[in-house]
Every structure is written in C-alpha cells, then in structure tokens.
Amino acid sequence: MxxxxxxxxxxxxxxxxxxxxxxxxxxxxxxxxxxxxxxxxxxxxxxxxxxxxxxxxxxxxxxxxxxxxxxxxxxxxxxxxxxxxxxxxxxxxGNGFNLGGDYKTAVIVAGGLGAAPFPYFTRTLTGKKDILSFIGGRSKDDVITYNLKNVKEATEDGSRGFKGNVVQLLEKNIELLKSKKIKIFACGPTPMLRALKSFCIKNEFDCEVSTECAMACGFGICQGCSIESITEQEKYLLVCKDGPVFNIKDVVI
Amino acid sequence: MNIDLSVKIGSLTLRNPIMLASGTVGYGNEISEFTDLNKLGAIVTKSLSLKPRKGNPPQRITETPAGMLNAIGLANVGVEVFLKEKIPFLKKFDVPLVCNIAASTIEEYVECTRTLTREETIKAFEINISCPNVREGGLIFGNDLNAVAKITDKVRSATDKPIIIKLSPNVSYIATFAKAAKENGADAVSAINTLVGTAFNIITRKPKLQNVTGGLSGPAIKPVAIAKVLEISREVDIPIIGIGGIMDWKDVIEFMIAGSSAVQIGTLNFIDPSAPGKIVKDLEGYCEKMSVEKISSLTASYIL
Known part of the structure; x- marks a missing residue:
C-alpha cells in the first residue's frame, strides 16, 4: 500500500x-x-x-x-x-480478480460503470485466455465498451444491441456459453448481480464479482463496508479488505 | 530549545499528546503501515466486548458536509480473540496500549476489565459508555448519570490501571457526567464520542444508514467538541482527552488550550493514516516557534 x-x-x-x-x-x-x-x-x-x-x-x-x-x-x-x-x-x-484456473474463456459481464475494471483485465488476459464481453446499460448512453474485446451489448430500452438486460442476453447465448469452458467475471449494479447469481447457480458457472460499498478508509480500519457472507455467519466480510472481488456464491448480494 | 511534548493522564505518562481514537485504528496492524506507532502518545483499540460482535448490517457509513456518519455497531473480535490474536502484534510496539471496552451490562464491563487487566501490554482502559449505535451500553448508559457512576465504580474495583470514561455529547450537561466519573474513581475522561445524526436519500426517501441513525464525526463536530471540553475543564478537575474532528496540529493546540491534556485522532486516520506521525512533528515546530517548553503547559491555558 x-x-x-x-x-x-x-x-x-x-x-x-x-x-x-x-x-x-x-x-x-x-x-x-x-x-x-x-x-x-x-x-x-x-x-x-x-x-x-x-x-x-x-x-x-x-x-x-x-x-x-x-x-x-x-x-x-x-x-x-x-x-x-x-x-x-x-x-x-483489495484483492483483485483471480485470473488463474483451467477455464478457456473469460466472460466479462458488466452493467454501466461496472465496465470500469475490465480494460486492464482484458489487457492482462489477452493472449492467455479467450475473452467474451457482455455489456449492458439502461440505454445506449450507459453502455461502456471502452477498450473491451468481443463485445455483445444489451440495453433495456433497445437503443443498442439486444433489447433487455445483460443477464437475459447471457440466457440467449446459453448454448455458446455451455459449449466453452468459461469463468465469469462481473461488476455492475445490485439487481444485475442478483440476477447473475441465480443464472450462475442454475447453470453451474464459476463467477467472480467485484462488489461496491460505501467506505471511508479502504484498508480495513473503519469497518464501514460490511457485506454478508454465506459461509461465515458470525461476522461480516469487508468489501475493502476481503473483497472487493468475491466468488458470487460466497456473499449475499 | 529542548521541547517536552510529554503529557500525563493520571498515572500514565505519554511521550506526546497524540492518541489514536478507538474504532479508527482497528487493532493497530493496518495503520502501522503508514504511521510509526512508536512515535505516538498512545493507541486506543476498537471497542472490545466479552463476546465477538458482528455489528450492524450495511450500509454503515455515509459522508456528510465536513463529516461522516457511522453506524458500525461495535463490530469486534471479542476479548478472548483479542488477547490471543491481536496482543502479540501490539506487544511489538513501544506505545501505551489503551483498551476500549463496550458492554451491554455493568457485569460485562467488569468482566472485560478483569480479564484484560492481567495483560501487561494494556496500560489503561477507556470505558465506552457512549456508543450511539447500540441500544444497551450505548445511548442508554451514556445518558444515565447513575449508570455512569455505577459503571465507573465497578470498573474501578476491577483494575488498578488508569480508567478513562468516554463521554457522550448527546446529553444536556456533559460536566455532570465528568463529575460522576471523577467521584467514582475515573482517572480521566475523553470527550467527545460522536453526535447522533441521520441522513436521508431524497430519491428513495430511505435513511442512508441501515441503522437509521449514526454517529457524526469529522471536522463538522469540532466546535461542539471544543465547547464540551471547555465546559468540563471549567467545572471538573479531571484530565480530559479531547476528541472531535482533529485534522492537523492547529486543532490539537486548540483542544489543549480549551482544556485537553491529550487528544485523540479519529476520522482523519481514515483519510490520511500517515497524519498522526506528521502532527507530532508539527507540534514540535509550533512549540519551538511559540517558545512553549512544555506542551502540557498549554492545557486549559485559555484566556476567557
């Protein structure tokens, strides 16, 4: 630090x-x-x-x-x-994404400014894994594809790409996703992450999610950015120190 | 000029008046990466309770003008884990360790103190009777003069080490609480804990904090804190540790002039965890420039 x-x-x-x-x-x-x-x-x-x-x-x-x-x-x-x-x-x-593992294709799922961490992610993984990016927003102005690769877009108002949310777009591409050895990496608004969590559990996809929470210090002393853990009931995890990236199965979203 | 920055809190001598406030330094390990703990007056642990506490559900923090509201709810590892897992790290430092204790009952305060006082690394206790974010042990005790008197008295009988009672500003006359603490054996008081505050999201009409209310800290509360320190200083003969929105050495001097023997840095640790060390250096500069040989001579040096 x-x-x-x-x-x-x-x-x-x-x-x-x-x-x-x-x-x-x-x-x-x-x-x-x-x-x-x-x-x-x-x-x-x-x-x-x-x-x-x-x-x-x-x-x-x-x-x-x-x-x-x-x-x-x-x-x-x-x-x-x-x-x-x-x-x-x-x-x-924080801890960052765990890029290792035996998946072949990294699937980026982002909504709105949730796209922010993925240019660096894409740069780091290029040449090592295949990358597919599913990027959503309310309308075309909210879809951020800056420095991303192999982008499929979704807008809720249909002003760009698929009409619907980004998880519906994943559903639409389920055959493609199932045909590859994938790991999902996601960041975006809470409703998107909730829907994504159900989607990942249903389809048994491994998924890491970058979470957000109001915080003061960013390194564990203010204890402000608590997030409920699935595995450890007796305490909260901290987004800043234990996250911001979690396995989507491990936290309450 | 040889500047003497040391101050006394009862029988406890600090090398300088800069303490780190409870709940803003965890158990010391994170902040030690940014500030040399051995250069500070003392550090105060996150509030400890007998058993671990999970704290309040999120959202626990929100920013307000020149301040922040928190409703952490005394999340802590509990006395047992503290002794086993946190003390070994803290032992490595040559800085007085003050344990802050929060409890739901008088018996719990006593049991925590009795267990912790055996640990020689712990040099003093700060008794948190004023957390605004939990019901029992916080708002209720902090507002109840009899409870403050009784807790102080019982904790006094559980330890020979200095006891500091951390006072709530959410009362009509803080000096009466300081007096009750003194009369029942406290060595010092710290003032102030956070002020109760609330903030709403005007779109959702919901409170920004899940707990609805939180404790306001930061520069926004400094004038309130200075007034409370002065009130105690004028009415009760007890060492005061001033707390509330200190951002730099000038604020420290102001708190000392108003009656503080030492001060605690709180919210600033979140913003600049390297600041406490810098403030110690800056205080020396001030004393040199103003020909203050002993910084302790500033305490209650106000001219009204």
Missing amino acids: FILNAPVEETIEIDNRIYLLKVNALEISSIIKPGQFLNVRVSERVSPLLRRPFSVCDVDGEHLYLMFNIMGEGTNILAHKPKGSEIDILGPL
Missing part, C-alpha cells in the same frame, strides 16, 4: 459523461492487479472529506487510468483536475 501524490497527465471525456483520468504512479502501477482499487482524496479541503474508491481501469507502464462519471462534488472536482496538478491516491487496495 502506498499513499502518494500522483501527477495528473490527462483527463479525457471518452464518452458522454464518462471520464478517464490518467495519472503517473509507478509504485502502484507496477504492482496493481485487475480488480484492485484505489482510494482517492480529491482535495485537501474538509468537504468533500472522505476518499473516493475507484477500481483501476487500465494500466500502461507508469500510468494508471481511473474511469468515472460525475456523481457529485468529489467526482466533479476530479473531472476538472488540470494537467500537472496532483491527486493523493492510496493503493493498491
């Missing part, structure tokens, strides 16, 4: 309201794994007070990329960080 002031190299609006922040942070970029995250202090002022967690979107040499949309004051400040300014980042945090 490092806390460092990372110089901002660029802030790009890659799509409608979706920003990509590029910072220079070799200490972190050289060790961070897909699915791990950073806790970012957007300003030194007392409001907004807490750091904001962001999964690492991509890594390129000494550069780290964070993907976000403007949700409130913190992300608004972040979107307008001038080139050459610095941001205080803490990381790498």
